[in-house]
Each structure stands twice: as C-alpha cells, then as structure tokens.
Amino acid sequence: MLRKLALPLLLSTVLCAAAQAQNLSPTEQRITAGVQAWQPQAIELLERSARINSGTLNLAGVRATGDVFRAELDKLGFKTAWIDMPKEMGRAGHLVATRTGKKGKRLLLLGHLDTVFERSAPGPLWQREGDSARGQGVSDMKGGNVIVIAALRALQRAGLLEDTTISILFTGDEEDAGYPREVSRRDMVELAKRSDVALSFEAALGKDGQPMATVGRRATAGFDLDITGRQGHSMSVFGVNGYGAIYEAARILDGFRREVVEPGLTFNPGVILGGTEVAFDEANASGTAAGKTNVIANRVTVRADLRYLDYAQRDRAQARMRAIVEQHLPGTDAKITFRDSYPPMAVTPGNLALLARYSQASVDAGLGMVGMVPPESRGAGDIQFVAPLIDSLDGLGAGGSGAHGPDERVDLKSLESSAIRAALLIYRLTR
Structure with missing residues (x-):
C-alpha cells in the first residue's frame, strides 16, 4: 500500500494532469460518434439481457444471458467459447472472447453475467422509466456488459480493433463465486498472465455528479x-x-x-x-x-x-x-x-496511472474528470483476482442506484457516456 500521506499527493498530481484537456483527434471523434449512433441499440441490448433472469444459481439463465452477449462478440470478430465448471460446483461457467495482435497493451476486459436475483426474487426484470430503467441486475452489471459491447463496436466500425490483443471474460458466478476459487477463477488468472492491463465494468459510482472509478478494493x-x-x-x-x-x-x-x-x-x-x-x-x-x-x-x-x-x-x-x-x-x-x-486490489502507482488516462479521456470528450472511489467503499469484485498481477481499473460500468435490491435502476444516459470513456481509453491503450 502507498504511504498514507503520499497517496493524496500522487492522486492529485495524476488527476491534475488529466484535467488539462486536449481536443479529440479525428479518429477519436469517429469513435465517439459511433458510440452515440448506437445508443438506441445499446438500450435494446440491455433490455434483452435484463429480461432473462440470471441469478447465480439459475444456471440455464446465466447461460442464456451469455448467449446474448456471445452473439454480439461474434459479430465483432472475436473468437468466443463457453467454459464449463465442474458439475459439483453448481455454477454455470464463463463466457470468454479473444483476439490477438501486436499493437499496444494487451487488455483484459471483465464483466459478469449473473445477478443476485434468483428466480423467486421480487422486482421487475425490466421496466423503462424515461431515461432510466428498473430491473434485476440492470446496473450490476448487465449495463456494464453492454458498455463493453458498445465501446468495442465503435472501435470495430472505425477499423481500430485490427491487430490488437483483447481478451474478454464475463463470469457466471461473480455474485457468489464457486468453490474452490482456484478452479472458478483459474481461467481469469491465466488470461491476466497474458495481459498487461485489466479493466472491469462494474457499476460506476458518482459523487455530486462526478464519475468515479476504482483503483483499490479491500x-x-x-x-x-x-x-x-x-x-x-x-x-x-x-x-x-x-x-x-x-x-x-x-x-x-x-x-x-x-x-x-x-x-x-x-x-x-x-x-x-x-x-x-x-x-x-x-x-x-x-x-x-x-x-x-x-x-x-x-x-x-x-x-x-x-x-x-x-x-x-x-x-x-x-x-x-x-x-x-x-x-x-x-x-x-x-x-x-x-x-x-x-485478495486485495491494492492502490498502486500503475492503477493510479490508469485512472489518470481514463480521466483524461473523459475530459477530452467533454465528460469531466473521473474521481477515485475510496477502497474501503467498495465490496468484493472479480478484478481482485487479477489486480495482484497487472495494472487494473474498475468501475467503468453504468451509473445507477439501488443495486442488489428490488428497486435497482440504471441511468440509460450513462451507457453512452461510459462507453465513450471506455472506447477512448481502449483505443489509447492499444496504440
């Protein structure tokens, strides 16, 4: 852990640097426009996935949700596969997608298909309410999965995925990870060992309207x-x-x-x-x-x-x-x-540097600086299994409220803004 006094100083330094806005390049403007143009389809994809109950123990529902996102990744040219878990573990397995190239950083993008809502849970699967929607897992984290697809789709349409190395793992048991963990997280750890950076799309937290990302988890x-x-x-x-x-x-x-x-x-x-x-x-x-x-x-x-x-x-x-x-x-x-x-996701200089680049992308896109969530304010997440191995950043997902409760909601506008930030960060990391 960084020294208590050094952390605020270092964080201030990297975020102040990120606050110095740059204009988006013509290529980055095309990326942004691609995300914006696909916003109606992003909402439709979220609705389709949300209408499937995928509580961790609803194995068929988790697999069906995986099929929805697998089809989208297939369209983007990724090689996809389903990883089964041993039957005695009582878990559905994971969706993995990969592409290999030689440009820039090797990225690992993390999401999860399961929710805390088992089949008997109260609350609607999907209920649109203007610029928000209420439903089971809409922000934690089917909204985050949609943001991954929206960002990658914008990059693919701009011809910017070619020759990149990007791995995607959507786990089927993040809300209740299967035992033994050495088995349920083995594939994630192996992908991390072949990557340079991990980005996780758990729900974004905000403070007074400012987007916040996660560089540490206890x-x-x-x-x-x-x-x-x-x-x-x-x-x-x-x-x-x-x-x-x-x-x-x-x-x-x-x-x-x-x-x-x-x-x-x-x-x-x-x-x-x-x-x-x-x-x-x-x-x-x-x-x-x-x-x-x-x-x-x-x-x-x-x-x-x-x-x-x-x-x-x-x-x-x-x-x-x-x-x-x-x-x-x-x-x-x-x-x-x-x-x-x-395991802990310690606050490291590498994680803080990632936050600075993410915040810079947000500023450049006119979306404001991204702050840091205090590590003690986040619960457990999949990224903790890979953070000891590579630089990591979490909280790139959708904005919302009421996670894990019958009134869970997602801010539909955040699908667009978060996808723009993510797409720009991925583009800059893979150059």
Missing part, C-alpha cells in the same frame, strides 16, 4: 472463533469454575474493537452462538444454542468478516488478534482461525 476474508469454558453452577462464576465461554468471547471481541484499529481495516462478528449446547451449520450460516441462566456456558462459536487493504495490513491485524485471543480469562480457552477469500 480483500474479503473472515475468521472463526471457537471458545470453551468450564461448565458449572452459576454461583461459582468468577471463582473456581472461572469466567465461562461467553465472558471470554466478550473479552476477545471487545479487545479487537479497542486495540486492532487501522484506517481501512474492519471486522464484523456476524454470527455468535453461546451456551452449553451449540450447533452451527456452516453451509447455511445458521445454528442453534441452548443453556440455562444458572449454568456457566461452556462453548461459544463466532463467525466473522474481515476486510483489509493489503497483505501487510492483514498480517499486522492477525498478529494482534492472535495475541488478544491468547490472554485467556481463568477457566477458558479459545482458538482463532483465519480464512482468506478475495
């Missing part, structure tokens, strides 16, 4: 606390039978809250069960607990979320947490186990 991880104590009559608590498992759990968690404090670091105990009988169902994240007020609890189970900016922060936090756990109250014992899930 890792998602977790920890398990398993605590034991001496069962006995409550009259002997604090005495011969010690403090019991529940007091030990309270001590540990409050110690984390008071002593493991860093900017960007969070930990959340989402489930806690305590008593003399505890059963936790890992697969369904549910459980039961039983006990009596006159009996000292002998067991506590805690399952928690842990998020960090980079591995150095993770290692510091884990060391301090282990030290707190080991300071047992009399008559108790405790064990902490850490689980990694999504």
Whole structure:
C-alpha cells in the first residue's frame, strides 16, 4: 500500500494532469460518434439481457444471458467459447472472447453475467422509466456488459480493433463465486498472465455528479472463533469454575474493537452462538444454542468478516488478534482461525496511472474528470483476482442506484457516456 500521506499527493498530481484537456483527434471523434449512433441499440441490448433472469444459481439463465452477449462478440470478430465448471460446483461457467495482435497493451476486459436475483426474487426484470430503467441486475452489471459491447463496436466500425490483443471474460458466478476459487477463477488468472492491463465494468459510482472509478478494493476474508469454558453452577462464576465461554468471547471481541484499529481495516462478528449446547451449520450460516441462566456456558462459536487493504495490513491485524485471543480469562480457552477469500486490489502507482488516462479521456470528450472511489467503499469484485498481477481499473460500468435490491435502476444516459470513456481509453491503450 502507498504511504498514507503520499497517496493524496500522487492522486492529485495524476488527476491534475488529466484535467488539462486536449481536443479529440479525428479518429477519436469517429469513435465517439459511433458510440452515440448506437445508443438506441445499446438500450435494446440491455433490455434483452435484463429480461432473462440470471441469478447465480439459475444456471440455464446465466447461460442464456451469455448467449446474448456471445452473439454480439461474434459479430465483432472475436473468437468466443463457453467454459464449463465442474458439475459439483453448481455454477454455470464463463463466457470468454479473444483476439490477438501486436499493437499496444494487451487488455483484459471483465464483466459478469449473473445477478443476485434468483428466480423467486421480487422486482421487475425490466421496466423503462424515461431515461432510466428498473430491473434485476440492470446496473450490476448487465449495463456494464453492454458498455463493453458498445465501446468495442465503435472501435470495430472505425477499423481500430485490427491487430490488437483483447481478451474478454464475463463470469457466471461473480455474485457468489464457486468453490474452490482456484478452479472458478483459474481461467481469469491465466488470461491476466497474458495481459498487461485489466479493466472491469462494474457499476460506476458518482459523487455530486462526478464519475468515479476504482483503483483499490479491500480483500474479503473472515475468521472463526471457537471458545470453551468450564461448565458449572452459576454461583461459582468468577471463582473456581472461572469466567465461562461467553465472558471470554466478550473479552476477545471487545479487545479487537479497542486495540486492532487501522484506517481501512474492519471486522464484523456476524454470527455468535453461546451456551452449553451449540450447533452451527456452516453451509447455511445458521445454528442453534441452548443453556440455562444458572449454568456457566461452556462453548461459544463466532463467525466473522474481515476486510483489509493489503497483505501487510492483514498480517499486522492477525498478529494482534492472535495475541488478544491468547490472554485467556481463568477457566477458558479459545482458538482463532483465519480464512482468506478475495485478495486485495491494492492502490498502486500503475492503477493510479490508469485512472489518470481514463480521466483524461473523459475530459477530452467533454465528460469531466473521473474521481477515485475510496477502497474501503467498495465490496468484493472479480478484478481482485487479477489486480495482484497487472495494472487494473474498475468501475467503468453504468451509473445507477439501488443495486442488489428490488428497486435497482440504471441511468440509460450513462451507457453512452461510459462507453465513450471506455472506447477512448481502449483505443489509447492499444496504440
């Protein structure tokens, strides 16, 4: 991670440079015009894809959504394929498209076909409301997929895809990545190893009308606390039978809250069960607990979320947490186990340089500067699996609101503006 004081200075430097607008070249003007001319078809493509329910566990729906975008990529001259996942993983697989050349940077473009909305989810699939539309996954992230197609189509119509190396991966399980991750993200990692830059089209965030992109995302991880104590009559608590498992759990968690404090670091105990009988169902994240007020609890189970900016922060936090756990109250014992899930997308000079180029493209097109989303303000995303390998930028997708809820909406005008930014960035990176 960049030093805390150096990051604002570096970010200010690169964005100020991007603010110095240039005129678009005649070629770039043709790219922009191509995006604008196709805006009605972009909205129609979004509607077609949105009308297919593609919740992660609706495997047929994910495949059908993939077919919609595969047909568009075939028209653009990409070599397309569907990558199946092992049946036991319960995931539909991924759509991959590639073309190979010798010009400029080798790009990896990321999207996803699945949504959080399974077949029984409330809310419309598609409902047009003037310059916006309401529907399942319209901004997260079928709108982003459409932006990929719109940008590439403008470049193809201008003859600018020839001799470029661009790989596209639309995953089928971004909202609930399949296990083991070494399998479900293997193809993505392999494509990243053959690329120089990754661009992800997750929904764009805005602040006071300013578009914002993502140069960093915190890792998602977790920890398990398993605590034991001496069962006995409550009259002997604090005495011969010690403090019991529940007091030990309270001590540990409050110690984390008071002593493991860093900017960007969070930990959340989402489930806690305590008593003399505890059963936790890992697969369904549910459980039961039983006990009596006159009996000292002998067991506590805690399952928690842990998020960090980079591995150095993770290692510091884990060391301090282990030290707190080991300071047992009399008559108790405790064990902490850490689980990694999504790796961090650290804020790097390379990522910031990408943001500067993206912002410059936006300024040149008359669309204003692009700001930086604080890393702690974004959840997990596919780009985190490739960011440790290559320079990466996320948030190039559609604007909207209410993601993951029955009122999810997309700003249809953002399809055009985001596609213009993306097309110009891709063009400049591949020269």
